[in-house]
Amino acid sequence: MPSHSRSHIQNTLLLLLCASLCALTSTAASAADYVGAQVCQQCHQDQFQAWQGSHHDWAMLEPTAESVLGDFDNRKFTYNGITSRFFTTAGEADDGEARQYWVETDNAEGKLEKFPVAYTFGFYPLQQYLIGFADGRYQALSIAWDSRPKSEGGQRWFHLNPDETVDHRDPLHWTGLYYNWNNRCADCHSTNLQKNYQPDTDTYATTWSEINVACEACHGPGSDHLAWTELDNQDDPFKGWQQQLSASSIAEVLTPIPPGGKNLQKSAAQIAACGSCHSRRGVIGDITAPGNYHNKHQLSLLEEPLYYADGQIRDEVYVLGSFLQSKMYHQGVTCTHCHEPHSLELRQPGNQLCAQCHNPNQYDTTAHHQHPQGSSGSQCVNCHMPETTYMVVDPRRDHSIRIPRPDLSATTGAPNACVMCHQDRDNEWASKALAAWLKQGNKQLPPHPGAALAAAPNSELFDKIRQLATSEQPAIVRATALQRLRDIASPQTMELALQQFDSKDELVRAAAISLTDALPYPTRLQSVLPKLSDPIKAVRMAAVQVLLSPELVEAKAQLPAAEQTVVERALAEYLKMLEMHQDTAAGLNNLGQYYLAQGDFEKAEARYQRSIDMEPYLTGAIINLTDLYRMQGRDDAALKLLQQALTRHRQRPEIQHSLGLTLVRSGAYDKALTHLQQAAELAPEGFRYGYVYAVALHSTKHYAEAIREASRLLALQPQNPELLNIGLDSAMRSQQWSEALRFALQLQRLNPGDPQLQGLVKHLQDQILGGSY
Structure with a gap:
């Protein structure tokens, strides 16, 4: 489970539907089609042995002397004035005494309480521990064990927010929503995990087939494969599986192909399987189902604070969004060309990994990397895949596999590999050094989209973004470019968005659709109506989202019967997707928007209020509930809500803006101007506020x-x-x-x-x- 910062909280709405699955009740294979890793082992011994001891194997385990890495020998750790204690007790079991692992730490009321450890979570470079509660929730302790060797600073307890002063009143406290294992991380740490959240009782009763990430988490249920092994005719190329995860060969990767060619298509199933967990995304469908990634997930684009303006990793984005930017992905390289799929280890050490495709006589030389052979600077990954450390001790590499661009750092505000290593130097020094090397080789740096994506919303931005959106850049870059145009609502913006409705790339189509919420409603409805039947679910959901407006009911009634049926079908699919996330504030807020568009004010108000109660530090539901009160003529209720919110959100422009508008309606013009001015000053580039x-x-x-x-x-x-x-x-x-x-x-x-x-x-x-x- 990732650590969280206050900026992370303030941007949780970017995740939208990013919750999923789980309070934990171990059962035998709850789905008949899942057979278990022990059955797979019978025929696939080598793969099973490679998997054992891997990160997937250790994703989650019951606490035993073998699985618990932390020091529970009555060890103490003090944070923010609270001293927590880790200890063990012996309990009676059928086979004799069994050790139980405990932590004594501050509870939700700030008082010390003893909690038994229910499960371990991960193992290297840190291990977390899950605590169970009677309502089916599991919370991850924010004090974790540093499992690195002592020589590297490990073998210690540490807090995941060392620079904060988190107490029980803080949303970052381990008992709060941000460390709730059920709706934050569980879907990627067990096999066939089913979230059985009960909104009426606010409880969980979740089942799974296997507690960790076992064979069928990637391959899907194995019963059909077992049946295939018994067939006389075994011509099925998928061998009974629902999808084929094998990648193209290195020889195929090295064969030049046109964009979208066979290698890229062949890697799609593997990208979807691995990317389901190794990406920053919202869940919109059954993640255990085979098929297109975008039928199951809404991928986060290259927007701050997740990424820097040039697309480099900033927050924890889990690889896929980075990798989709790389030339390697577009040539057909996929996960298992570099990582052995069962052990997850690199296939080759050091630069030999890159030498699978890149001639070492050309690239693994001082003439190319400009560093002494064998030095840290001569390692391909240190220049092209620099590390960012998360969760205090966990360095992760940027998988966009890019050329360092110190010449753009001042413009984009992004780091570069040169000064990340040479910390005693600056960007100007690195830019001059890079320019000198390029001059020696008579080379030039290619144009980069980062400068356009970092540009302020001014008269020149539209032309820069238009060029990006219609270029040969990766789809995730073009989709991000379109999203940047939300700051510039104009006829030209709408024209460009409509031109991209038929893009072959799902991300671009969805991003283009999202811009049409600036169109007059009748025009918007007619524009996106065909996209309600798009073959990709993420695109269909984007189309529904821009139609969620109080104008929907009347506008839908004016459509021909066939088109009304299309709208109703899309709305039903959207509602089913939203109901998957009723245990999150963002999900409840989206449900409120849905019911508001349906004209059901009572249900909308209830969902907004529950969202605010669940996560008062987010502002989306506050603004939406204020708008609902305005529509009902309940300005007194709106004013009371916003004044309460202001005590917590004084620096949020949307709260100041909404309060200003409410005061205008009540005739308090001088007070209204004060709040409208503060909104404009807090967001100087936010055109609407100004x-x-x-x-x-x-x-x-x-x-x-x-x-x-x-x-x-x-x-x-x-x-x-x-x-x-x-x-x-x-x-x-x-x-x-x-x-x-x-x-x-x-x-x-x-x-x-x-x-x-x-x-x-x-x-x-x-x-x-x-x-x-």
Whole structure:
């Protein structure tokens, strides 16, 4: 289970549906089609032996003398004034005495309590411990065991948030939602795990086939394969399995192929199987089912704070989003070309791994890597796959496998491998060194999408993003580029989004659809209606999401019967997906949005309120419930909710903005302006906050301030006619004639044939030049 930071909490809504599966009640194979690793062992002894002792084998185990690595010999660890104790007791069992492992630590009320360890979780470079509760929940202790050798700083207890001061009132406390094993991590640590969450009682009763990640977690249920072994005719190329996980050979990988060619297609099943757990994603379908990754998951794009602007890893993103950016993936390289699939070990040591495809006589030389042979700098991975350490002790490599770009670090704010290693040097030094090497080889660095993705939302951003979105960049880069256009709602943005509706890449189609929520509702409905029948579930769900609006019920009623059926079918599928996540605040918030769009205000309010109660540190449900109150004319309830939220979320622009709008409706204009101003200042690049503030200033006759705010925003969107009109009208009313002429000239450039503008510009010019103004 990952550690969490406060920035992680503030961005949990980016995960949307990222919860899944599990309170733990061990049963015999709960699904008839799962046969168990012991059965697989009978024919696949070598693979079984390789798997034993692997990270998958140790993903989760019952606590025994062999599986528990931590020191429970009455050891103590003090954090934030609380001293926790790890100890053992002996208990009676059928086969004699059995050791039980315990921790005495602070409970949800901040009092010391003794808890038995229910399960171990992982083993290297750290091991966590799960504590069970009567409601079926399992919580992961935030004090973990550093299982590295003592010579490397290991063999100690440590806290996963060492730089925080977490107590029982904090959402990062181990008893809270962020360390709840059931809805955070369980689906990737056991085989055939079924989450049986009961929303009426807020309890779990989950079953699984095997407690760890065993054979069928990757291959699927094995009963059909067993049946195949008994057949006289064994022509089935899948041998009874639901999917074929073998990768193309290295020889095939080295054969040039067009984009989307056979090697990439052949690796799709393996990418889907491994990527189901090794990715930052939301769950939208049955993750145990075979088939396209995007029918089961909604992959997170290259957005902050998950990634740096250039696509390098920042938060814990678990590999796939990085790997999809790499040239290797697009050539057909997949997971098992580098990792042995059962032991998970690297197939070759050091640079020999890369030499499977890259000629070492060319690349494993000082002329290429510019470092002494055999040094740390000569290792391919240290330049092309730099490490970031998570959970205090766990370094993980960036799988985008990229050229270091110190020349872009100042622009993108991203790190680079050069100064990550040479910590006594800076980006300028690294840029000059890299430029000198390139000059020696008469080479140039290729264009990089990071600069465009890092650009501020201004007049030049659209052109940069349009070029990216229609380029030959990886699909995840093009989809991210489209998402960046959410900051620039314009006719050109919509035109570009609609052009990408038929992209062959699922990520691009879904991202394009998400932009259409800026369209007028009837146009939006007609635009996305065909995508409600897209063959990929992630695309269909994106289409439903942009249609969730109070306008849906009436608009749907105007459709022909056949199209109404399409909408109803998509809504039913979406609801089923949302109901998978009723144990998360994000899932409840999304359910609230669903019921609001259906016109069921009572159910919507109940889901929003439960979401807020479950996770008060997230703001999405607060804003949505405020909007619901507004629609019902309950501004007093909205005001009370937002004032309560302000005590916890004073630095969140969306809360300040919503409070400002609520105060405007109640007629408290001066107070409203204060909160609208704070929202604009807290998010200076958030165009909507600034625009509403400018409108409010103009409406309350604060004309000079309205001109300043409009001018500030015009630096972001210099051709925005609404801003120009606010500036022009404010200048005219306050008799700032030079300012009025400036805005009028800009409007005239947008509308050169408008006779009224032509007359106004001429009048202002004549009067200013004549000295009348």
